[in-house]
Amino acid sequence: MQRFEAPVGLSIARLSAPQPSPFHVARPRLIHLLDDAATLPLTLVTGGPGTGKTNAVTAWIRGGQVPGPVAWVTLDKTLDTPSRLWSAIIAALASSLGALTLGELQPPGTIEPAFIDVLRDRVGGHEVVLVLDDVHELGADALAGLDHFLRIPPAGMHTVLISRHVPVLALHRHRLAGRLGEVRAADLEFRREEIGDLVEAHGLMADDVLVDELLRVSGGWVAGLRLALLTMSGAPDPRKALAGFRGEQPMVAGYLTEELEHSLGAELFDVLTRTCVADRICGPLAVALTGDSSLVDTLRERLGEAPLVAELSGTGWFRYHPLLLQMLRARLRRIDPALMRELHARASDWFEGQGEWLTALDHAIASGDWSLAIRVALRSGTVELLHASTDLLGLTLDRIPDLGPAQHGPVLLIRAAAALGRHEYAAATSLVERAAPLLGGLDEPDRSVALLNTRMMESLLARAAGDAAAMTRAALDAVDLLAGLDAEDAPGWACHRGAPLSMVGLGHLWFGRPLAAVAALREADRADTRSPLSGYDDVWRTGNMALALAISGDITDAQTLAQAARALATELGGPTASETQTAWLASAILALQRGDTADLMRYLKAGQEAAARGHDPFTTAVLMLLRCRAAQHVGDPAGAARELARAADHLAAYPGLIYAVRLWASVAALAELQVNRSVEGAQRILAEHDRREAVWAEAARAAGATGAAAPSEATALEVDPLRIVRAHVLLASGQPERVREVLADVVRRPATISVLAWIAIAFAEDQMRHDALATEAIGEAIELAHGAGLTTPFRNPSPRLQAILVRHREVDGRHADFVDALLEARDAQGTPAAPARPVEALTERELAVLAYLPTMRSNAEIADALDISVNTVKQHLKSVHRKLEVGSRREAVRKARQVGLLPEPAAAE
Template structure:
């Protein structure tokens, strides 16, 4: 009875009461005969998963959802008639937990399993809308943008017919629509979607959608060229993530954007490395909590490691200037993935090969990126780096290879409309040698001449000679000016 009262309290939005009732019920459950014991445990685990969802605790959502799923699988419909119409709910909760944990492929699988278990007519009620919304967002994040976009549009259309297109049940669908607009670099479309997304998220109860909204506002501000506004939205996202540290995927994405802003803002590379170190501490805490949950043996959790994502790419991009030969290996886990992450990986590989003067390999990598991007018009990966070298590789690919010409021309037209991207780059009075370029790559790290010499296995005097030559060729007189001019020349990321 206490377990049932906990479910009722949760459904009514009395979350504190539901948690208290579940805690009171648990010690009494083992005394119940089967199947009443299993039914009571299902109720307890579902309540805990739903409360964990409000708290942004991806691990607990996943764990409790898996426990409920396992118990329901062992119950006959006659044993638990009250669950007959909701047997897919625990699978839905598991899918949400997977998505928040950085396992979008597993999320899509669990959400589809939920639909197979409860094959109701499409979107017959708000619960079905909510399930479809989560599935649409999981598909988009997983890389199946076209499928996710089509589903999100269907959700909004059906919700419109039901009289409430903007509600908590459609929040994830609106987020999915906005993400696709961002991937396709269509600022006007993103701006038209955001007001509905904002109203829907305001009604939603989970923190994941709120973080996503701040990150989309960040992108929107960058589209408008409003860097201070973008920084504010990123700070708001991080503040929410500090409140809800269990949102693994969202935190990884936020860190990737923070590192990007640090690198583009002219901060020393040490700032980006500090951000990564802080994130690594969070990753360690997540993995430790995951290991402890696995050790309990009561739920078969997925691997603690997340799928490759934007943070994987950012780690690779930070190596472009100083260690380009390592970029391919670092982003390799992402290069096989569909969608934006896979495209970003191949663009980074193309930049690295170009940095090493491997022109044919750079063209080959860019060709793979275009093969992945063109069908879904995913143009953002070619624009996000703000690198003139990416544009040059694209132009060279258009001239020498010519595949996906219409898409390449579409991307280049965006570049041509952006004043900051088309301003004429300064030129060095004399090209830098390969060794001078490598030395320049170490300057943002704030390493001393002795540390650079040790890393390159050359003498300190040789480093000084290279720097003297670089100063002369770039027409500068300080290390800080070298970094600034080198960035303008696309010698640094």
């Protein structure tokens, strides 16, 4: 079949008002009613089918006192989700007001009051008329957001709602406040004088008797009048034809069939019949449905002859009157049900080629060809799982019935997709597991398409479960499967080739491979050149790249991408949409590193708001740990402990969040060292974590995925938050000589990581009394920190750091102002009070050795005095250093005096 592109997209056609009928007559009474209503913020036009609601409003737009440009949206069931509804409204407003007025505004997946407020602010002050036709098509969720928007209408905006019944909105408030104008069914009915004008528009002579009879048989009902006049226009004796007309609604279908077929001729009536399966029709779609290639050019001319058909202005799309549509479909279903099924199949094929996945699936299901419905569902329909609003997908897929054994596996997959679309994760997981063994016998490409769906759903389910390994393994398989499929095999998925790559990138991030994550996400961007990605998809990818770069220590690029993601989300109208979570976390990490407390708290608050709008166990864990670090940063140890405990509970439920678990272990171990002064506690946490690492590695080997979806040596080298902590544990346990080796490769990392490494090395060298090497190491740290604007790494509470910084200022002198600022900040921060006694008591012999340290005696002299060996003295000194958490005799004496184990020196005479 020859392919023709639509004149404009169906989504654009919905934004065009229908053109008036050739038999349209002016109705000043209605125009005046709508003019009066337009002085108020809101107009409601209600009436049943065929009452002329839409025609009345379009006539007013063309001949009334319309208070601004018109933004028109014709609603249907495909717009019955909040995000789709607001996408259409924004597109209509942008078309009328200009794209610059709204900027890049797009609805987030979950419509929040903040988005509505942004839209209201941007529209406010601009004269515009928003017309929403067929509001009765909207469900409760879509109406809720509309209700919030209308409660405080934007200044300068007038809204017209057209509906078959009064919609479930808080209209009583508008009535009481005098903000609502109404035009009801009784107002829409033709009056006697208007009927006379309509008769003459049809080329008939109007007299009182004829007008009275038309009023009697129609009751002023617009559709009844038009049908009666259609009957009369084609009859040799119009009055006799009217005498036989019954305008009551039960008779309408019969008259439509008989009179239209007679007046239009069999050929055009056949065009109407064959095209009625679609809610709207254009030339290329008519060609696909009828096989008549001439319709691509002649449809407008031919349908212009048909009553009850209106063109959507300037779009090449036509809309049949609902009564005509119902009649044609009922007739086609009755006389040729097989043809109706075939036409639905053709419509499905055409809409799939246009990228209208849900419309294609809807027609495939209506065709009753369940093999076709299954193929369309899996090769195109299920891509809707990638979008934020998936409820409509679930409802559509539920219409596919259970079938025989040959289709059992694919049907189970479809049931799984429907459950996943409703966020029923346990049910979806069970259905995928049941379907997987049943797919091997399918023919290609159906088998590969089914496996692609299996792997993508497994990856999405693993993401919801916080299982980084399973998510990545499934996504990698999906990448390979999709690469082997042509666009004809899977039209929908071929337009989303970047989707599995995005999941791979997310897996790398969750493992702690930030650079690999960025590479995969950028590859996903390149692969998705044909994808109709929304702006929020861009926000999500950019935010994840920003977070990955922040974790890797690339401050500049992380800052750029985080700001870009946040700016785009703000422009779209959802500054804290769920897709912004990672962008806010990246910004918070950068603020923490540069010691900007105000920004840190602001970013964490925004990140919390975004996290509340979307389930993401990884960002939730990172957010908790960042709040812990923030509490430590502002001197709130109790708050830090609470957040650390909350993170532990969260990660107990999501143990597959490997990088987050590592991050928790590093924060917890460091807290043991710096807050609880417990080397043993830190060592215990690290030992427990090392056991987890061994389990992860073994699981990866068993799955055959080491290095691709599991921890590996390469993973540890890319980013390991535990390396710095391990160095500090070595320092606290009296092993400073090992620190430089442990951090040898870490000092080559970006500044946010290498500064911490150089500080730890400076501690180690100072502890070993290598003053020159300690000064050199702290100089490296200061050089890097000054260039990157980092101050937080120097908030380590150890007095040793204070002394090293002072020595650097006196000996080296580089960046003196920066060092002075660091020292002033440390003075303002204060030194945490030491505990009254060491956590672990010294033995009697250790106390005896400690008592000799202020005397500056050598180890041999102390051994002589205590009648023990020199080696025993060394062992006791090592134990004293460990228990007091110091690295030298000098520090041991100072600490012992602080905690009351040694007396203060006597004052000089």
